[in-house]
Amino acid sequence: MTGTTARRTVVSIAVSAALACSTACTGPGGSDDSGATTGASGPTGSTAPSASAVPSSSPPALTGASADALRAVERATGRAGSARVESTTVMGRELSLEAAGALGWDDGLTGTLTITYTGGTTAETMRRLGTTAMEARYLPDAYYARMGDEFAERVGGRHWIKYVYEDLEDLGGGAGAGFADQMRNTTPNQAVKLLLSAGDVRRVGAETTRGRRTTHWSGTVGGATEQTVDIWVDDRNLLVKKVERGRTKTGELTQTAYYSDYGVPVSAARPPAEDTADFKELLASQGS
Numbered sequence: 537m538t539g540t541t542a543r544r545t546v547v548s549i550a551v552s553a554a555l556a557c558s559t560a561c562t563g564p565g566g567s568d569d570s571g572a573t574t575g576a577s578g579p580t581g582s583t584a585p586s587a588s589a590v591p592s593s594s595p596p597a598l599t600g601a602s603a604d605a606l607r608a609v610e611r612a613t614g615r616a617g618s619a620r621v622e623s624t625t626v627m628g629r630e631l632s633l634e635a636a637g638a639l640g641w642d643d644g645l646t647g648t649l650t651i652t653y654t655g656g657t658t659a660e661t662m663r664r665l666g667t668t669a670m671e672a673r674y675l676p677d678a679y680y681a682r683m684g685d686e687f688a689e690r691v692g693g694r695h696w697i698k699y700v701y702e703d704l705e706d707l708g709g710g711a712g713a714g715f716a717d718q719m720r721n722t723t724p725n726q727a728v729k730l731l732l733s734a735g736d737v738r739r740v741g742a743e744t745t746r747g748r749r750t751t752h753w754s755g756t757v758g759g760a761t762e763q764t765v766d767i768w769v770d771d772r773n774l775l776v777k778k779v780e781r782g783r784t785k786t787g788e789l790t791q792t793a794y795y796s797d798y799g800v801p802v803s804a805a806r807p808p809a810e811d812t813a814d815f816k817e818l819l820a821s822q823g824s
Contacts, residue, residue: 550697550813550815550818550819553662553670553681553683553697556631556633556651556653556658556670556672556681557649557651557672557674557679557681557699558679559625559627559631559633559791598731598732598733598734598737602737602738602739602753603732605739605751605753606728606731606732606737606753607728607732608773609725609728609767609769609773609774609775610725610728610729610732611773612772612773612774613723613724613725613728613773613774613775613798614641614723614725616774616798616799617640617641617642617798617799618638618639618640618641618642618647618798618799618800618801618802619638619639619724619795619796619797619798619799619800620636620637620638620795620796620797620800621635621636621637621638621639621649621724621793621794621795622634622635622636622793622794622796623635623636623791623792623793623794624654624791624792625790625791625792626655626656626788626789626790626791627656627784627786627787627789628656628784628785628786628787628788628789629656629657629786629787630656630657630658630786630787631653631655631656631657631658631659632653632654632655632656632659633651633652633653633654633659634651634652634654635649635650635651635652635672636649636650637649637650637672638797638800638802639674639802640802641723643676644675644676644677645674645675645676645679646674646675646676646802646803646804647673647674647802647803647804648671648672648673648674648802648803648804649671649672649674650669650670650671650672651669651670651671651672652668652669653667653668653669665684665686665687666684666685666686666687667683667684667686667687670682670683670684673804673805673806673807674804675804675806677700677701677702678698678699678700678701679698679699679701680696680697680698680699680806680807680812681696681697681699682695682696682807683695683696683697691813691818692813693811694810694811694812694813695807695811696807696811696812696813697812697813697814697815697818698807698812698813698814698815699815700814700815700816703815703816704815724775724778724793724795725775727765727767727775727778727780728767728775730755730757730763730765730780731753731754731755731757731765731767733757734755734756734757734765735755735756735758736755736756737753737754737755738753738754738755739751739752739753740752740753740754740766743768745768745776745777746776746777746794746796748770748776749770749771750768750769750770750776750777751768751769752766752767752768753766753767753768753769754766754767761782761783761784762782763780763781763782764779764780764781764782765778765779765780766778766779766780767779774795774798775795776794776795776796777792777793777794777795778791778792778793778795779791779792779793
């Protein structure tokens with residue numbers, strides 16, 4: 537393998553990890569009208585603001601009993617500050633993954649998820665390079681992905697990649713625009729905010745979700761692509777389940793997430809600097 541090819545391979549792995557880490561905690565990402573997806577020069581489209589980002593142009597604010605009920609959910613879930621999370625995400629042919637861990641949002645996004653690749657072209661690439669799962673640590677200013685030993689051999693023995701949110705804002709083609717705010721504002725109640733911006737919110741009815749009595753709400757959110765949002769809420773006005781669906785050029789885009797143990801203690805330590813490669817520096821090395 538030539539030096540140039542090796543550097544491109546490292547960058548490709550780093551981009552794939554960025555896509556997985558951001559998707560696992562924020563919800564499915566969008567795609568622009570051209571169907572751009574992740575490439576070796578950096579994430580495009582797939583890591584742009586996700587389905588969990590409230591559209592810039594939305595119908596008039598929801599009013600009435602439904603709005604009051606959903607705002608109570610938004611407040612209660614936001615105040616809880618943390619929760620255990622289990623999610624599955626499918627991004628067309630590109631990526632499918634499972635994630636589990638705990639996230640907090642009292643003072644910026646914090647926490648740890650274990651992310652397992654389960655399918656798609658990205659997963660196939662990562663498997664060939666010896667990585668089928670990774671640990672992601674989220675801190676208020678950056679997130680970190682722990683890669684396998686095979687990746688470490690390519691970057692001087694370093695196992696972790698650091699992604700500074702502000703650096704991701706500067707990705708070419710505007711792909712990272714809004715990324716920092718998106719990651720900092722990632723909370724379960726973002727799905728509730730989405731529903732409050734929808735023009736067709738409806739109370740589906742009472743259902744049992746993982747053994748708990750819940751109320752199911754549903755709505756459609758416009759934007760670059762139309763997306764449906766469903767949430768299930770318990771009698772404490774806390775989110776129990778969320779499903780977001782949309783479409784991109786690579787196929788259907790779906791995330792299902794379950795939330796439990798609200799208020800659980802959450803921590804995430806920065807990996808040792810000597811065992812960490814910076815994503816921005818990896819991108820720069822591709823052109824050297």
